[in-house]
Amino acid sequence: xxxxxxxxxxxxxxxxxxxxxxxxxxxxxxxxxxxxxxxxxxxxxxxxxxxxxxxxxxxxxxxxxxxxxxxxxxxxxxxxxxxxxxxxxxxxxxxxxxxxxxxxxxxxxxxxxxxxxxxxxxxxxxxxxxxxxxxxxxxxxxxxxxxxxxxxxxxxxxxxxxxxxxxxxxxxxxxxxxxxxxxxxxxxxxxxxxxxxxxxxxxxxxxxxxxxxxxxxxxxxxxxxxxxxxxxxxxxxxxxxxxxxxxxxxx
Amino acid sequence: xxxxxxxxxxxxxxxxxxxxxxxxxxxxxxxxxxxxxxxxxxxxxxxxxxxxxxxxxxxxxxxxxxxxxxxxxxxxxxxxxxxxxxxxxxxxxxxxxxxxxxxxxxxxxxxxxxxxxxxxxxxxxxxxxxxxxxxxxxxxxxxxxxxxxxxxxxxxxxxxxxxxxxxxxxxxxxxxxxxxxxxxxxxxxxxxxxxxxxxxxxxxxxxxxxxxxxxxxxxxxxxxxxxxxxxxxxxxxxxxxxxxxxxxxxxxxxxxxxxxxxxxxxxxxxxxxxxxx
Numbered sequence: 173x174x175x176x177x178x179x180x181x182x183x184x185x186x187x188x189x190x191x192x193x194x195x196x197x198x199x200x201x202x203x204x205x206x207x208x209x210x211x212x213x214x215x216x217x218x219x220x221x222x223x224x225x226x227x228x229x230x231x232x233x234x235x236x237x238x239x240x241x242x243x244x245x246x247x248x249x250x251x252x253x254x255x256x257x258x259x260x261x262x263x264x265x266x267x268x269x270x271x272x273x274x275x276x277x278x279x280x281x282x283x284x285x286x287x288x289x290x291x292x293x294x295x296x297x298x299x300x301x302x303x304x305x306x307x308x309x310x311x312x313x314x315x316x317x318x319x320x321x322x323x324x325x326x327x328x329x330x331x332x333x334x335x336x337x338x339x340x341x342x343x344x345x346x347x348x349x350x351x352x353x354x355x356x357x358x359x360x361x362x363x364x365x366x367x368x369x370x371x372x373x374x375x376x377x378x379x380x381x382x383x384x385x386x387x388x389x390x391x392x393x394x395x396x397x398x399x400x401x402x403x404x405x406x407x408x409x410x411x412x413x414x415x416x417x418x419x420x421x422x423x
Numbered sequence: 424x425x426x427x428x429x430x431x432x433x434x435x436x437x438x439x440x441x442x443x444x445x446x447x448x449x450x451x452x453x454x455x456x457x458x459x460x461x462x463x464x465x466x467x468x469x470x471x472x473x474x475x476x477x478x479x480x481x482x483x484x485x486x487x488x489x490x491x492x493x494x495x496x497x498x499x500x501x502x503x504x505x506x507x508x509x510x511x512x513x514x515x516x517x518x519x520x521x522x523x524x525x526x527x528x529x530x531x532x533x534x535x536x537x538x539x540x541x542x543x544x545x546x547x548x549x550x551x552x553x554x555x556x557x558x559x560x561x562x563x564x565x566x567x568x569x570x571x572x573x574x575x576x577x578x579x580x581x582x583x584x585x586x587x588x589x590x591x592x593x594x595x596x597x598x599x600x601x602x603x604x605x606x607x608x609x610x611x612x613x614x615x616x617x618x619x620x621x622x623x624x625x626x627x628x629x630x631x632x633x634x635x636x637x638x639x640x641x642x643x644x645x646x647x648x649x650x651x652x653x654x655x656x657x658x659x660x661x662x663x664x665x666x667x668x669x670x671x672x673x674x675x676x677x678x679x680x681x682x683x684x685x686x687x688x689x690x691x692x693x694x695x696x697x698x699x700x
Binding site: 208209310311340341342343344345346348349352353367368369370371373374375396397398408409410411412413414415416417 | 464465578579608609610611612613616617620635636637638639642643674675678679680681682683684686687688689690691692
């Protein structure tokens with residue numbers, strides 16, 4: 173499945189969140205979107221999922237032209253999203269089992285019992301987690317449930333919106349490893365939003381740097397690692413991601 | 424020279440239905456006029472330590488210590504009015520997310536002057552002038568405008584600067600910063616840390632910087648305490664960070680992906696029961 177976005181604009185009540193953005197993601201690729209809050213990186217992801225008011229341009233997924241917020245049932249199954257905050261994206265009064273059953277029911281997929289156990293096993297949670305509520309899980313375990321919920325319908329594309337930024341650095345490593353492992357096993361295409369350059373270069377082959385609703389620069393992770401960047405903004409992000417230093421602040 | 428803050432065998436416990444939860448289990452350290460980092464994962468007790476020092480352990484939590492004193496004041500014996508006089512004027516705390524820790528129904532200016540008017544006998548006009556000066560010191564470009572804004576009208580970075588201004592306006596001797604930049608963008612994070620760094624240095628404060636990000640803390644502080652399961656497992660000068668010996672510290676250092684490194688999969692932190700013992 174390929175994603176091709178051309179001249180996409182998104183407008184919220186007169187505010188242009190995306191200004192004519194174009195990106196292309198190949199099948200099986202892992203593509204990163206980096207930027208600060210308000211740069212439009214999450215909006216871009218949500219526009220693909222049909223969750224943002226598109227005001228111009230085109231989105232094509234596997235040659236299928238998408239219009240407005242309407243998506244086919246096949247698309248809704250093939251494209252799944254994982255959100256930033258696992259504390260907010262799971263239903264607080266439903267057990268893990270119930271939350272994993274929901275997508276199966278929506279897509280009329282049978283064999284729930286086996287699929288739920290398989291999905292839990294896949295994300296490294298044993299069957300003992302099946303009948304727990306979200307408040308009985310840690311942040312990392314919750315994000316694993318959110319990933320299991322996305323994987324259970326056997327998607328081809330995962331849209332990851334800051335999947336680890338609400339987690340501790342140590343738990344982040346575990347979730348990133350899980351995401352990589354899953355991608356390798358199922359040949360998934362990832363589009364991953366993050367504000368952390370280190371995370372994006374670790375996970376993605378190519379990335380787009382966004383600022384103020386526009387793509388500043390599209391480059392490969394290897395170019396970024398080798399500091400072969402064109403824009404000043406990307407360079408500033410790189411300095412910032414190295415951590416605090418007195419020189420960086422004064423300079 | 425006597426230390427600014429002495430913590431001896433501090434423990435914080437919470438009685439629950441299923442037994443007593445020990446959030447902090449007997450930690451001791453001293454703080455001079457220096458920058459000390461406390462690092463650990465969620466649940467390691469780092470925030471509980473900060474809160475206990477500020478006397479902000481929520482009930483039914485119980486704080487016990489052999490010694491807990493702040494520039495000559497025995498905090499264990501402090502009553503409510505002593506605490507009220509100390510907090511905000513001599514010791515202050517910056518919290519993680521300005522969205523949740525500022526009062527949403529008061530303007531930023533009002534919240535800063537409130538601190539001043541409570542602790543010092545100043546006129547309204549004087550308080551306003553000092554609040555504006557302080558907003559300027561945290562590099563807010565248009566202090567007059569921000570003074571009259573409500574917290575929801577400013578960005579996260581701006582809100583965090585306003586909180587720093589609020590906490591530093593009375594010139595405290597000790598500042599506890601609990602994840603002060605985790606809710607901010609990386610570039611804003613640097614600016615806020617720069618401001619904090621300058622103010623702490625110029626005013627000669629003691630700083631306790633609490634965070635889960637060991638690299639960030641080590642780039643900012645002089646000394647780091649690494650906490651695991653309510654205990655200090657290692658104490659290091661940041662210059663010696665690369666010589667850290669405890670496997671937990673090493674794990675914390677290794678687990679973050681960095682630009683220009685290819686490690687697949689990332690090393691995952693080990694957690695052993697005996698470290699908690």
